[in-house]
Amino acid sequence: MLAACALAYALSVGSVVLGHPNGLTVSADPSAPTLPLWQVFLPPVVGVALTLLLPPRRTSQPAVVGEARALRHGTAFLVGLAVLTIGLGLSPLSDVDFVLSKALLFMVLPALALRFVWRGGVQVLRAGGAWRWWAPLAVVVVWAWLSQAAPWVPAADFSGHDLTFLLLGAAVTALTAGxxxxxxxxxxxxxxxxxxxxxxxxxxxxxxxxxxxxxGTHGSTDLARDAALIVAVQGTSGLFLGLLWWRYRNIAMNILAHLIMNGWAVAAYLLTR
Structure with missing residues (x-):
């Protein structure tokens, strides 16, 4: 599985680098600017490196089996929801329907199933110490500056959007995505x-x-091209977020990073307009 995923990722990044030498538009917003490739990939790569380096001492917080049957069925259920969401993204759903579907599939159904049906399938052996807060916070601050606030990051322009729609969209995105x-x-x-x-x-x-x-949010009509783009770009962000969770087991820091990823541009625009 690791080799297959690594191969898919390597092919996707290679096709993006060769096919988009002038940069990418990574946001689904129509007013989003085109960014040079180094600006797209540098922040998550730096985030990955810092996650692996901070703190410098070795720490381990493994996930272990709780109740075997609950783990088996709960995992199959979650993988099924993930595959279903990919299928919905390929279907002709409206943006509103897709967002509502995400709320149901990502929050409501898993929370109910893992709380009342397959509870206790997995346990995380968390380590103690203040490092579980200061280290991920330092990582997120550096990553956020590189990806959102550095001098070379262009300011987003939402002047063509209705303010109420913009605020509502930001709030819904914060809940369903962040x-x-x-x-x-x-x-x-x-x-x-x-x-x-x-x-x-x-x-x-x-x-x-x-x-x-x-x-569902970044697709067009070229399936192979879209798959390469989202595995390369969103997959790289996912690698950063996945390592952040694996290393620190602090979901609050993951949510903070994701909120910044999706909401910084809107917040900056509203504060400076």
Whole structure:
């Protein structure tokens, strides 16, 4: 599984680098600027490096089997939801319907199933210490500056959007993506896949599934091109977020990073307009 995911990722990044030498538009917003490739990939790569380096001492917080039957059925259920979401992204759903579907599939159904049907399938052996807060916070601050606030990052222009629509969209995205995707892909799915496949393969498969989920917001008419783009770009962001969860087991920091990823541009525009 690890080799297959690594190959898919390498081919996707290679096709993006060769096919888009002048840069990429990574946001689904129609007013989003085109960014040079180094600006697209540098922040998550730096985030990955810092996650692996901070703190410098070795720490281990493995995910282990709780109740075997609950783990088996809960994992299959979550993988099925992830695949279903990819399918919905390829279907002709409206943006509103897709967002509502994400809220149902990423938050409501998993929360109910893992709380009342397959409870206790996996446990995380968390380590103690203040490093679980200061280290991921330092990582997120550096990553956020590189990706959102550095001098070379162009300011977003939402002047053509209705203010009420912009605020509503930002709030819905914060809930379904910032909170929902982190709970679903990292806290619930990745943790269980780490038990089944090992940490490396579990993170890798989660990254691919997380990337392909973005067909619903970043897809066009060229399926192969879209798949390469979202696995390369959103998959790289997913790798950063997956390692952040694996290393620190602090879902609040994952949610913070995802909120910044999706909401910084809107917040900066509203504060400076």
């Amino acid at each position: 909170v929902g995707e982190e709970l679903f892909y990292r806290r619930w799915l990745q943790t269980r896949l780490e038990v089944w496949l090992g940490p490396a393969a579990g993170i890798a498969l989660t990254c691919v599934l997380f990337g392909l989920m973005h067909f």
